[in-house]
Amino acid sequence: MSHRALLAGLALAVALLFVAALLVGPAGLPPRTALAALFGAEGRALVLVMQEIRLPRALLAAAVGAALGLAGAAMQGLLRNPLAEPGLLGVSAAAALGAVIALQTGLAARFAPALPASALAGAGMAAALMLAVALPRGGTLALILAGIALSALAGAATALVLNLSPNPFAAAEIVFWTMGSLRDRALADLWLASPFLGLGAALVIAARRGLDALTLGEEAAASLGAGLVRLRLLVVLGTAALVGAATAVAGAVGFVGLVVPHLVRPLCGGLPSRTLPAAALGGAAMVLAADLATRLIAPERDLKLGVLTAIVGAPFFLHLVFRTARAEA
Amino acid sequence: MTLLVLEALTVLRAGRPAVHAATLAVGAGEVVGLLGPNGAGKTTLLMGALGLLPARGHANLRALAPAARARAVAFLPQGRAVAWPVTVGDLVALGRLPHGGGPGRLAPADRAAVDRALAATGLAPLAGRIATRLSGGEQARALMARALAQEAPLLLADEPAAGLDPAAQLGLLASFRGLAAAGRAVVVTLHDLGLAARACTRLVLMHEGRIRADGAAAAVLSEARLAEVFGIRAFRAATADGPILQPVGVV
Numbered sequence: 047m048s049h050r051a052l053l054a055g056l057a058l059a060v061a062l063l064f065v066a067a068l069l070v071g072p073a074g075l076p077p078r079t080a081l082a083a084l085f086g087a088e089g090r091a092l093v094l095v096m097q098e099i100r101l102p103r104a105l106l107a108a109a110v111g112a113a114l115g116l117a118g119a120a121m122q123g124l125l126r127n128p129l130a131e132p133g134l135l136g137v138s139a140a141a142a143l144g145a146v147i148a149l150q151t152g153l154a155a156r157f158a159p160a161l162p163a164s165a166l167a168g169a170g171m172a173a174a175l176m177l178a179v180a181l182p183r184g185g186t187l188a189l190i191l192a193g194i195a196l197s198a199l200a201g202a203a204t205a206l207v208l209n210l211s212p213n214p215f216a217a218a219e220i221v222f223w224t225m226g227s228l229r230d231r232a233l234a235d236l237w238l239a240s241p242f243l244g245l246g247a248a249l250v251i252a253a254r255r256g257l258d259a260l261t262l263g264e265e266a267a268a269s270l271g272a273g274l275v276r277l278r279l280l281v282v283l284g285t286a287a288l289v290g291a292a293t294a295v296a297g298a299v300g301f302v303g304l305v306v307p308h309l310v311r312p313l314c315g316g317l318p319s320r321t322l323p324a325a326a327l328g329g330a331a332m333v334l335a336a337d338l339a340t341r342l343i344a345p346e347r348d349l350k351l352g353v354l355t356a357i358v359g360a361p362f363f364l365h366l367v368f369r370t371a372r373a374e375a
Numbered sequence: 376m377t378l379l380v381l382e383a384l385t386v387l388r389a390g391r392p393a394v395h396a397a398t399l400a401v402g403a404g405e406v407v408g409l410l411g412p413n414g415a416g417k418t419t420l421l422m423g424a425l426g427l428l429p430a431r432g433h434a435n436l437r438a439l440a441p442a443a444r445a446r447a448v449a450f451l452p453q454g455r456a457v458a459w460p461v462t463v464g465d466l467v468a469l470g471r472l473p474h475g476g477g478p479g480r481l482a483p484a485d486r487a488a489v490d491r492a493l494a495a496t497g498l499a500p501l502a503g504r505i506a507t508r509l510s511g512g513e514q515a516r517a518l519m520a521r522a523l524a525q526e527a528p529l530l531l532a533d534e535p536a537a538g539l540d541p542a543a544q545l546g547l548l549a550s551f552r553g554l555a556a557a558g559r560a561v562v563v564t565l566h567d568l569g570l571a572a573r574a575c576t577r578l579v580l581m582h583e584g585r586i587r588a589d590g591a592a593a594a595v596l597s598e599a600r601l602a603e604v605f606g607i608r609a610f611r612a613a614t615a616d617g618p619i620l621q622p623v624g625v626v
Contacts, residue, residue, distance in 0.1 A: 049479070126458035259472055262521065263456035268427050270472050270525075271445035316459035316505075317478055 049320050052313050056327035060108060063334035067104035068096070070341055102233045107337045108330040109236065110228070110296045113243050113288040115329020116322060118303025120250040123257035123318035124281040125186055128311070129366065131304035132289045135189075135282065136196025137172045141293035143200040143207075144168025146220050150207050161223075162238050162294035169290025172196055173283060180278045186264075189278070226297035226352025228337050235295045242291035249284030250322065253277055257318035299352045301359020302329050308366060376403045377435075378447075378529040378560045379424065384432035386416075386423030393419040394584045396432065401560050403528070406551045408575035409564045410595075412605055415581040417564040418453055421531045425450055436529075445473035449525035453533040453564075455518055457506050463517045464502040467492050470524030492524035495550045497543075511538050519547065523554075530554065532563045536570065548574035568609070572596060573617035580604060592618060602626045 068084065069077050073095050083092035084101065117132035125134075132138065148154040148164035179192040204224070211217040256272035268274055292299065307325040314320035333351070336358070340349040379401040386394040394416040401407050409417050423430040425448065426437040436444055449470070457466065465478035467489050476485030493499040496516040501509065506517050515538050522530060530551075536544045548570060551561040555576065565571040571578060572592035580588040580595050582604045588595040601607055601622075608626050612619040 126456075255472060255477060258477060259469060261456075261458045261461060261466070262469060262518070263452060263454055263458070265422065265427055265452040265454070266450065266456070266518075266521075268441070269425055269445060269448070269450035269452075270469070271441040272472070273441055312460065315465055315478070316461040317465060318459070319477075320479070 049314060049324075052310070052324055053327060056310075056324060056331060059331045060327055060334065063331055063338065064104050064108060067107060067334050067338055068100050070338055071095070071100055072341075072345055098232065099230075102231050102236060103228050103337070104334065105233075105236055106228050106231050106239075106295055107334045109239065109243055110292040110299060111302060111329040111331065111333025112326040113246065113292040113329070114299060114302040114333070115306040115325035115327070116247060116250055117285040117288040117292075118329070119307035119318065119321045119325035120253065120257070120281050121285055121303070122307050123260065123321070124253075124278065125190070126260060126263075128308050129304070129363075129370070131301075132285050133197070133298075133300065133303070134193045135172065135176050135285060135289070136193045136200060137169045137176070137286045137289045138293045138298055139197040139200035139204070140172030141165040141169040141290045142224055142298055143204050145223060145294065145297070146204050146207050149220050149223060150211065150216065158232070159234060159238055162235055165294035166238075166242065166290055168200070169286060169293065172200070173286030173290065176282050176286065177279070180282050181275065189282070222350065223297050224352075225350035226299040226355070227340075227348075227350050228296055229348060231295060239291040239295045242287045242294075246284045246287030246289075246291065247326075249280045249287065253280040253284065254319035254322055256280070257322075261316075261318070297350075297352055299333065300356045301363065302332055302355055305359050305362050306332055377401070378403060379562065380433070380435040381420075381424055382433040384420075384423055384430055384434050386419050386428050386430040388419060388428065392584065394423055394581075397423075397586050399579060399586060399589070401529070401562055403558050403560050404555050405560045405577055406548075406555045406575045407560070407562045408571035408578045409562055409581065410566075410568065410571055410578055411564075411581035415604075416584040417581055418533055419584075420581065421450070421533055421562070421564070425531065442473065445525070445527070447527055448529040448531060449522040449527040451519060451522040451530070451532040451535055453537075455511075455515055457514060457518070460505045460507045462502065463498055463504055463506050463509070463520075464489070464493075466506045466517050467498075467502075467520045467524050470521040470526075473525060473527075488524050488526050491526075492520040495523055495553075496520040497546065512540055512543060515539060516543060516547075523550070528559050530559065530561045530563075532561065534564050534566070536563075536565060536567060544570060568596060568601075568605075568622065569618075569620040572620050596620060 069080050083096040086093050121132050122130045144167050145161050145165035148161045154161035180189050208217050256277040259267040259270045259272040306328040307321055310324040310328045311321050314324050336354050337351055340351055340354055377400050381397050381399045383396045385392050385396055397420055411417050422428045424434050436448055468478040471485040496519055498520055519535055578592050578595040601609055607622045608624050610621045610623045
């Protein structure tokens with residue numbers, strides 16, 4: 047299959063899932079009415095449902111999925127490891143901590159955008175710390191170890207907030223938020239996240255040729271003119287922006303960044319530069335599908351998006367590990 | 376034309392000098408064999424010359440910006456890494472990155488360079504195969520082809536003959552001679568002293584981080600030096616195919 051055909055196929059899948067996401071919901075609107083309402087041609091209540099509830103949710107699902115797929119492909123390219131995932135940098139854990147602090151202090155209740163803004167601040171601090179590690183001559187191993195330490199620290203701080211939480215309702219709210227969801231998100235969330243998503247995508251895409259060169263190892267890549275420091279800077283900053291923004295609006299949605307690049311890579315001839323756009327489209331399709339599934343499987347139980355992606359993704363990850371172990375044996 | 380100039384280059388590994396004050400010049404038309412026992416500093420010298428390790432002293436390639444350097448010199452590292460399951464054709468096309476080409480976007484000149492490199496390594500029939508699924512020797516040839524496709528005036532190859540079958544080894548050295556005849560230059564590290572003596576136009580011997588000898592094979596690989604640097608004695612003979620030098624014992 048040519049790369050162009052693959053991208054066209056994935057784009058079509060994203061478009062179909064996007065329309066499906068607009069048409070499925072508890073309001074049970076007939077498709078024609080729903081689409082007419084989307085463009086403001088029906089009664090006020092319907093317009094509200096379509097424009098304020100379903101449209102932001104579908105747009106965010108596509109944007110978050112694309113961000114996670116892109117970030118995963120970039121991270122795997124930089125570390126030259128198919129088991130790498132965007133959360134490795136500790137940015138998603140730090141973003142979650144930022145969000146949890148906003149929930150705990152009541153900031154989020156008083157001013158809704160405070161939650162994603164606080165998550166973005168957490169992600170930004172994590173990114174700054176990772177850059178301090180990655181920038182001088184810090185190797186890949188230092189990057190991974192610092193990411194593990196940062197994830198553990200942010201996780202412990204989140205646990206501490208839960209630990210000290212004054213009432214069980216606040217604790218439950220925090221726990222549910224960390225499970226990842228796109229329910230009840232507003233267009234304002236998308237506006238807040240989109241500059242970071244755009245910046246992150248631009249940085250990661252600028253690294254694509256360097257990531258291709260890195261296929262040959264760090265020394266060969268450097269001799270081909272791919273500056274390793276610049277490459278690390280682009281990918282660490284880009285991934286941090288993508289994952290930070292995605293976590294800020296959707297919570298922790300795991301395994302998309304791990305699984306999707308791996309699924310599309312064989313269809314892309316292995317090259318990072320071709321895997322990046324395919325992983326973005328594949329991630330968008332996967333999160334749109336997963337979010338649809340949460341609504342179709344248990345419409346009244348508010349099944350969390352991150353729970354579903356992990357339930358599908360974790361067995362796949364195990365399968366990957368087994369296959370890698372067999373290949374090395 | 377001189378393509379590589381090192382003047383009193385001291386290369387550091389982990390802050391300590393691993394190559395001491397190396398002075399070396401390589402001109403167009405030369406195939407220079409860089410010899411020495413394990414740990415002599417051959418790889419460190421090449422990486423220092425390329426600017427991939429911190430160093431003191433002068434090296435002409437270190438003064439260039441990375442993009443310009445990638446057009447002035449191709450480097451084949453010792454580690455044979457292919458991280459992703461890419462086709463041999465795409466792998467070789469990576470050598471065109473310094474020229475603005477690359478996998479999936481080859482201008483006619485890039486395409487011609489890739490085809491030449493595939494032909495020189497005998498890999499044209501394998502161009503569509505996945506590189507990571509090839510045998511070790513075939514993978515080594517594919518990586519060599521990548522460096523050849525870069526078509527830089529100077530090629531630095533770190534143990535390119537390791538793991539190759541005899542025909543591929545001879546073919547490799549013959550292709551180096553071909554490059555030299557076309558006005559380019561090659562610096563190649565080798566452990567097969569006989570092959571080096573026959574195929575290189577000049578040998579440079581390293582020992583304990585220093586260049587110990589530099590010149591024609593007969594002078595560099597003297598009996599005393601083989602004993603001192605490598606700790607071996609060798610059988611020698613002059614034949615119609617060139618000098619034969621076969622290590623036969625440890626001294």
